[in-house]
Amino acid sequence: MQYRTNPRNGDQLSVLGYGCMRLGRNEKEAEKLLVSAVEQGVNYLDTAYFYAGNEAMLGRILQRTGLRDRVKLATKMPQYFVKKPADLDRFFNIELEHLQTDFVDYYLMHTLNSLDQWQRLVGFGVMEWIAAKKAAGQIKNIGFSFHGSREEFRRIVDAYPWEFCMIQYNYLDEYNQAGKDGLLYAADKGMAVMVMEPLRGGRLAMGLPREVQDIFSHAWPERNPAEWGLRWVWNHPQVTLALSGMNTSLVLEENIRVACDAKPDSLSEEELALIDRARKIILEKTKVPCTGCGYCMPCPYGVEIPLCFSCYNETAVKSKFRSQMKYITYVGAHGASRCKQCGKCEEHCPQSIPIREKLAEAARSLEGFPYKPAQALIGRWLRWEKGQGDQGSERKEEHSS
Numbered sequence: 001m002q003y004r005t006n007p008r009n010g011d012q013l014s015v016l017g018y019g020c021m022r023l024g025r026n027e028k029e030a031e032k033l034l035v036s037a038v039e040q041g042v043n044y045l046d047t048a049y050f051y052a053g054n055e056a057m058l059g060r061i062l063q064r065t066g067l068r069d070r071v072k073l074a075t076k077m078p079q080y081f082v083k084k085p086a087d088l089d090r091f092f093n094i095e096l097e098h099l100q101t102d103f104v105d106y107y108l109m110h111t112l113n114s115l116d117q118w119q120r121l122v123g124f125g126v127m128e129w130i131a132a133k134k135a136a137g138q139i140k141n142i143g144f145s146f147h148g149s150r151e152e153f154r155r156i157v158d159a160y161p162w163e164f165c166m167i168q169y170n171y172l173d174e175y176n177q178a179g180k181d182g183l184l185y186a187a188d189k190g191m192a193v194m195v196m197e198p199l200r201g202g203r204l205a206m207g208l209p210r211e212v213q214d215i216f217s218h219a220w221p222e223r224n225p226a227e228w229g230l231r232w233v234w235n236h237p238q239v240t241l242a243l244s245g246m247n248t249s250l251v252l253e254e255n256i257r258v259a260c261d262a263k264p265d266s267l268s269e270e271e272l273a274l275i276d277r278a279r280k281i282i283l284e285k286t287k288v289p290c291t292g293c294g295y296c297m298p299c300p301y302g303v304e305i306p307l308c309f310s311c312y313n314e315t316a317v318k319s320k321f322r323s324q325m326k327y328i329t330y331v332g333a334h335g336a337s338r339c340k341q342c343g344k345c346e347e348h349c350p351q352s353i354p355i356r357e358k359l360a361e362a363a364r365s366l367e368g369f370p371y372k373p374a375q376a377l378i379g380r381w382l383r384w385e386k387g388q389g390d391q392g393s394e395r396k397e398e399h400s401s
């Protein structure tokens with residue numbers, strides 16, 4: 001494992017951090033993965049209050065395995081839920097309890113996307129609150145995660161002596177959100193910069209357009225698309241670490257292999273030009289820039305939003321029939337046309353996707369033939385199956401009475 005120095009405090013942080021959000025709910029599997037990652041040198045684990053059950057699962061795993069002292073733990077204040085000063089303590093204490101710890105090494109204001117949002121917290125006394133927590137040793141480093149515009153990023157950085165920040169950064173997002181400008185700006189201020197979505201929620205690893213796969217498969221040295229994506233991020237010396245949501249041992253081992261080798265400023269001009277070509281093609285073929293983060297979920301009307309978008313994006317790189325088959329199989333009755341336009345999901349989307357509009361497009365593209373007849377057939381079969389079950393239980397009751 002390679003380590004980079006946090007310029008603020010000298011912490012040696014593994015270039016590969018563990019994004020625990022995508023660990024899933026199988027605690028045994030999650031434990032195996034985390035133990036293996038730490039054994040191989042990963043020493044930064046990231047979670048959040050907002051990731052349902054994730055903090056508590058991580059807390060139990062750290063407790064059972066005794067790994068707490070070997071890692072830097074990062075979690076996040078759900079600042080969007082803070083409605084009064086007392087909420088700051090309330091959420092923080094719940095988080096400590098979930099994580100079974102007395103302190104948080106790296107604490108972030110979650111999805112702080114504008115100066116207005118920060119000023120709202122300032123109105124609740126957040127600066128004094130942070131100072132008190134730091135004095136008590138309960139927060140070691142304070143930062144924020146960000147999905148807003150480049151301008152807002154600079155404003156937030158300038159508004160407070162942050163120790164670190166977390167930005168979305170990958171070769172598709174070089175000029176999106178905080179982007180390269182934000183990375184350099186924060187690094188110039190001496191902040192540590194943690195990167196999330198280095199592979200855009202896996203999009204840069206799998207399901208790439210054929211032309212992009214061809215670019216990578218004919219390139220030398222031989223590398224898979226995920227490796228190209230990660231190397232691009234780590235090529236920036238200003239990046240302190242990149243988080244990856246590794247949910248299989250194969251992905252974990254592969255990422256660790258790259259993390260042991262990818263040095264800053266190591267990509268050649270030719271390699272960077274190759275990634276640039278890939279970027280242009282992917283952007284041309286992206287219908288919805290969804291990362292699959294799930295922040296928009298659950299939809300009160302049952303729409304499987306990220307899955308709808310994943311299938312819709314596939315229509316640009318696979319045959320429409322295959323995308324429709326995936327849609328029928330995985331989205332089923334939770335399709336885009338169930339959307340009732342309430343807009344709740346859009347308030348939470350870090351990518352500012354006009355979800356309602358894009359769902360309508362997805363429905364037009366994916367819900368023609370054979371989706372509707374398939375849904376009707378499945379519905380009829382489910383009703384028949386339920387009927388059989390009801391008759392069965394009626395017979396059982398008759399028999400027992």
Ligand code: SF4
Pocket residue numbers: 298299300301302303305338339340341342343344345346355356359
């Ligand atoms: S706008 Fe549509 S998809 Fe979004 S929460 Fe409302 S019903 Fe669900």
Ligand code: SF4
Pocket residue numbers: 289290291292293294295296297305306309348349350351352353355
């Ligand atoms: S629509 Fe937005 S919030 Fe929902 S999964 Fe995609 S990127 Fe995340």
